[in-house]
Amino acid sequence: MHFGYGGLICTIGQLIWEACKQAGLNQEICTTIVSICLIFISAFLTALNVFNRIGKFAGAGSLVPITGFSNSIVSPAMEYKSEGYVMGVGAKMFTIAGPVLVYGISSSIIVGIIYAMFGI
Amino acid sequence: MKKVGNQTIVFDIPPTVLETACIGGPKEANGPLAKYFDQVLDDEFWGEASWEKAESKIIKETVNRVVAKSKISQGKIEYCFSGDLLNQCISSGFGLRDLNVPYLGIFGACSTFVEGMGLSALFCNTPIANYALCATSSHFCSAEKQFRFPLELGNQRPQTSQWTVTGAGSALVSKSGQGPFITSFTPGKIVDMGIKDVNNMGAAMAPAALNTLIAHFHDTGRSPSYYDGIFTGDLGYVGKDILSELSLKYGYNISSNYNDCGVMIFDKSEQDTHSGGSGCACCATVFSGFLFNQLKQKKFKKILLVATGALTNATSAQQGESIPSIAHAISIEI
Numbered sequence: 001m002h003f004g005y006g007g008l009i010c011t012i013g014q015l016i017w018e019a020c021k022q023a024g025l026n027q028e029i030c031t032t033i034v035s036i037c038l039i040f041i042s043a044f045l046t047a048l049n050v051f052n053r054i055g056k057f058a059g060a061g062s063l064v065p066i067t068g069f070s071n072s073i074v075s076p077a078m079e080y081k082s083e084g085y086v087m088g089v090g091a092k093m094f095t096i097a098g099p100v101l102v103y104g105i106s107s108s109i110i111v112g113i114i115y116a117m118f119g120i
Numbered sequence: 121m122k123k124v125g126n127q128t129i130v131f132d133i134p135p136t137v138l139e140t141a142c143i144g145g146p147k148e149a150n151g152p153l154a155k156y157f158d159q160v161l162d163d164e165f166w167g168e169a170s171w172e173k174a175e176s177k178i179i180k181e182t183v184n185r186v187v188a189k190s191k192i193s194q195g196k197i198e199y200c201f202s203g204d205l206l207n208q209c210i211s212s213g214f215g216l217r218d219l220n221v222p223y224l225g226i227f228g229a230c231s232t233f234v235e236g237m238g239l240s241a242l243f244c245n246t247p248i249a250n251y252a253l254c255a256t257s258s259h260f261c262s263a264e265k266q267f268r269f270p271l272e273l274g275n276q277r278p279q280t281s282q283w284t285v286t287g288a289g290s291a292l293v294s295k296s297g298q299g300p301f302i303t304s305f306t307p308g309k310i311v312d313m314g315i316k317d318v319n320n321m322g323a324a325m326a327p328a329a330l331n332t333l334i335a336h337f338h339d340t341g342r343s344p345s346y347y348d349g350i351f352t353g354d355l356g357y358v359g360k361d362i363l364s365e366l367s368l369k370y371g372y373n374i375s376s377n378y379n380d381c382g383v384m385i386f387d388k389s390e391q392d393t394h395s396g397g398s399g400c401a402c403c404a405t406v407f408s409g410f411l412f413n414q415l416k417q418k419k420f421k422k423i424l425l426v427a428t429g430a431l432t433n434a435t436s437a438q439q440g441e442s443i444p445s446i447a448h449a450i451s452i453e454i
Binding site: 046047049051052054055056058059062063068071072074075076078079082096 | 272
């Protein structure tokens with residue numbers, strides 16, 4: 001079931017992509033617009049206290065796409081606003097997304113080095 | 121007052137629970153015990169800027185209410201025992217800073233309420249105090265923030281997880297009175313059976329509850345059937361089942377008169393609380409509201425209240441430590 005919800009979110013992304021393509025934009029810009037739209041929608045729904053309700057039944061379906069990443073940054077930012085904009089929002093914003101960024105970027109560098117060395 | 125067995129204190133002139141008060145949050149207001157609260161809140165903030173401030177206000181107003189209901193002037197209350205779940209017990213410290221009563225901060229995690237009641241009874245059983253007060257609070261949002269994830273995060277809660285009760289309970293204990301009487305106090309030992317899952321506190325705390333129950337029955341020579349009701353603090357559905365099973369294994373059948381405050385406070389099917397309620401306020405509000413009412417109406421004549429606590433924090437959990445647990449018991453009779 002979660003797989004289906006994930007597929008639904010990806011289908012929405014694909015529809016946005018097709019709409020951009022129809023508007024005559026090139027492929028790279030279409031992809032960027034899809035990411036921006038999904039990130040915005042997810043952040044907006046997080047702020048409205050709706051995303052966590054979607055996550056309740058959609059599970060990994062809403063967590064795995066870029067929507068989950070957006071939610072994981074916006075939710076601590078909202079939660080820690082009471083501690084101020086510097087040590088609250090600023091410092092705590094990446095408490096959940098931080099490990100994903102660190103190990104995502106680290107693994108991409110390792111894969112990049114392997115690619116450069118062997119040119120697979 | 122004397123010690124019986126290894127660890128139980130029996131009060132020969134038992135102190136009275138003079139009055140109680142409790143305030144609950146919006147979810148508790150929709151629970152089966154809603155009508156026993158002195159006040160329920162419409163939202164988690166109660167007009168404050170943060171959840172932590174709201175929790176301080178809840179405990180402050182609960183204490184004010186118990187003093188007002190008891191008709192004892194505040195100056196006559198000699199000691200106050202209080203604690204909560206937030207780091208360094210800030211809800212109690214901030215909420216009660218204007219109380220102007222000698223304050224003894226205590227921490228037993230979710231067992232704090234019974235620890236406070238036991239200590240209040242001890243103080244009132246000596247020449248040093250006529251009136252002592254105990255109070256505890258917890259808040260779903262501030263607890264989630266400190267121990268788990270942001271509320272807006274779209275994650276899923278496991279079925280074994282429990283819902284921290286938003287609210288506070290307070291009891292005023294008096295040296296003399298018409299009852300209900302605190303007749304004995306069994307402070308528990310720390311028990312750690314190696315459970316590491318912070319989303320399964322019921323399983324971690326059930327062995328501690330068992331240890332205290334057995335100690336209480338052994339020390340006092342009573343059997344489970346002596347009580348009209350045995351109530352644990354916040355084992356939830358998972359922990360309740362484990363305790364029922366374990367106690368039967370050790371020769372104490374509690375199946376007919378045992379319930380758990382975490383099971384009683386929410387409607388599992390309607391309120392999506394998974395394994396039930398938890399938090400300092402779980403046992404505190406269920407006793408201060410429902411159970412005290414039943415004792416006053418003589419529907420229960422003898423109860424054993426066993427509050428359970430998980431002595432863990434977010435750092436120890438991340439470091440892979442197991443969860444040391446504790447349970448304290450008091451018997452209350454009319």
